[in-house]
Amino acid sequence: MTRQRRKNALIVFIGLIFLFVSTLPVYADNPPSSSILKPQKIGSVTIRNNVTAEINNLVMLPADNGNSVGFVMTIHNNSNTDLDFINYWVDLYSKSGTKYSVNVASSNINKIPAKTSSDIMFYSNVGKDVKITDLIIKVIEWDFSYQDFRKVLGEISVGKNYSDMTPAGYGRMISAGDTRLSIVIDRANIGKSEKYHRPNIKITVKNEGKRSVAIPEYEIAIVTQDGLIYPLTARDLKGTVLAPLAEKEIQLTASIPKEVDSQNWKMAIIQPINEGKYKVPVALFELPKATLDEAGDIGKEYTFSTSDGVYYVKLSSLNRLPLEDNDLIVSNLILSNKSNETLTIPNLAAKYTFNETIEKTATVRMNNKVISIPPGDAIEFQAVSTVPYTFEISKVNLTLQQKDSGSEELTDLVEFTHSGEFNPVPDAGDVYVNEELGYRSNVSIRNKYTFEGSNAGIIAAEIQVENLEKRQSEIQKFAGYFERDDGTIYPATFHKIDEKVYPGGKALLYAYSTVPKDFDFSNMKLVIGKALEETNGQTSNLVGYVSPFSLNLPDEKEVQKGLKNIDLSPYELSIERVATQANFTSNLIQLEFDYCLEQDLLTKSSMKERKIIVEIKDGDKKASFSRELVISDSESLAGNNALKVGRHTIKLDPWQDEQMVLQINLLKEFDLNIYAEFEPGYKKLLATQKIPWFVNRSFSN
Secondary structure, X not given: OOHHHHHHHHHHHHHHHHHHHHOOOOOOOOOOOOOXXXXXXXXXXEEEOOEEXXXXXXXXXXXXXXXXXEEEEEEEEOOOOOEXXXXXXXEEXXXXXXXXXXXXXXXXXXXXXXXXXXXXXXXXXXXXXXXXXXXEEEEEEEOOOOXXXXXXXXXXXXXXXXXXXXXXXXXEEEEEEOEEEEEEEEEEEEEEOOOEEEXXXXXXXXXXXXXXXXXOOXXXXXXXXXXXXXXXXXXXXXXXXXXXXXXXXXXXXXXXEOOOOOOOOEEEEEEEEOXXXXXXXXXXXXXXXXXXXXXXXXXOEEEEEEOOXXXXXXXXXXXXXXXXXXXXXXXXXXXXXXXXXXXXXXXXXXXXXXXXXXXXXXXXXXXXOOOEEOOOOEEEEEEEEEEXXXXXXXXXXXXXXXXXXXXXXXXXXXXXXXXXXXXXXOEEEOEEEEXXXXXXXXXXXXXXXXXXOOOEEEEEXXXXXXXXXXXXXXXXXXXXXXXXXXXXXXEEEEOOOOOOEOOOOEEEEEEEEEEXXXXXXXXXXXXXXXXXXXXXXXXEEEEEEXXXXXXXXXXXXXXXXXXXXXXXXXXXXXXXXXXXXXXXXXXXXXXXXXXXXXXXXXXXXXXXXXXXXXXXXXXXOOOEEEXXXXXOOOHHHOOXXXXXXXXXXXXXOOEEXXXXXXXXXXXXXXXXXXXXXXXXXXXXXXXXXEEEOOOEEEOOO
8 A cells, every 4th residue: 555545544544533423422521431421511711720610511491482591610629729709600692692691590609619619500591593502601700801891711612513412321410509410211101091191201310429418309391392391290309318329219200192292202300490480401311212102911811820720811901980089990801711621710819000100909800600710711800999080190000919828928920011091981882781690681771861959950861771691680780970072070879779680671770960050961971880899797888890881871751741651660650530629618729630550560670669749830820739759569658648559549638829719710721740759859840731720631541
């Protein structure tokens, strides 16, 4: 090789080295052997002999009126005398010449003792179009002999390769005031719910100093690629004191609207100044790659073994359901036997871990009418726990465990993980087919009723359960809620039926809720689940529900015109004759009627004693009178206040009204109204018919 060619090759080689070095992150010194990066040095200025001012850790974040900038000046006083810092300052400029106002975060820095160093934090606001590499920092000394009293000791221009970003996989040393902390992102994932992204980040904060310090009340936030800032909620951050070299793991969560682009998110450490009036950026971290985790173990099948055999288990769905001021977390699982022998049902337990930090015991709910799994068959079961309804969940871990016989020991069998949305409640339409062994039935909503009260209203759904078992069967106990199309939820109270229902027979039970007066009852559905109860002595308390489904609420029936075949399921009432009389001596008005009451003996009802209200309302609205009657099988209730099955005549207790009797010559006709009363003060008009006053009127079929 000729001398000239060697020279050219050397120039190319040096150029390649320069190009390689220019693409590396900028460090304060040589690249550290550990993953903790020191504050990035931008440049330094000599203040006087053996005293230098180093500018480092320049960070920029979007702000409402531009960009917020924070940086640190480290004074190295290697001289033998103290330095009066009050004689010095910094100015911030853009390379185009624009000057920006600068403030100091610590106002108690006056002297820098000899042979020490001190970190002083400054902050400023710059224009929204200003880049971090556009900035120039000038170190000045106050001197009355100079224009504007500013003697420029030196200026530091931010290099074009400077980046305030801490790369993924690295930590950052933060040195300001009396604290030297390192911060590392240990883990980050981003789950999704129906409406939100759920970032879940764990960081470690370590005290790198030589004395105990309290972690500053940092604000930690997600910064999107569009410059939107969303605060992260930190567990165990405020007030934490760290001894030298001690560290603290901190869990961070947030709820970010699903519409926000989740690409290229960053994590920012922000120092509030002046009671939060100013927000000074301290550090910026790139989140680890592949942090978006929308998948999980729903639908995946796993296997485990016990001394009884090999089982297959699958998480089929995961629901979050309202229950008073809590939410139920319900995992619906399928346990399969793929062997050629019958397997006993293992004694299972479970626990949840939410957001990888909050652990809660779960209740395992099995069908108590099943004691084994035949070959090739499967059963469904649920693991249930509760959380406050305000608790944001980004990740769910469900661990199935086996209870060892004769001890309290639990053995972990399978762990399921899910970071996506909770499953929506299945829509059963008009009929839900319950295939649970022992409770097989068709469930539908027969009628919707709205009952008006003076201050509120009641919505009630008449639920019909048809027994599909081949023997008498108990009716499944239900729980759930009414839901409007805007997502508003009203807890439902469900009546219970203790009687068994014949094969092919039906049961009628009611779910109801109190709602505001003048409530819009349209566009509602009823969500029903199988109730979980906890027995305490003679009483049972509702603790949850599982296997939810929603049913459409039918349109409410119109008021019936006529008094024949009035639906009072499981009864049907027909009024066949009506007579009214007036007693002028005692000013009494009397109502008497013949009726026929029929009962469907194959239908059981949760309302054993139905109450109806019979009302006389004058057509000219001169007056109205009413009586409450009970429909019952009890003979003890016979008389003027009860209706009995069969054909009977009833004479209601009379009403006394002198003014009404005096106007008898003016009376023409009245409305005979039949109301259903759901609770005292809440009634619904079922049927009505106009009838002339003071006649004996029979109604033909």
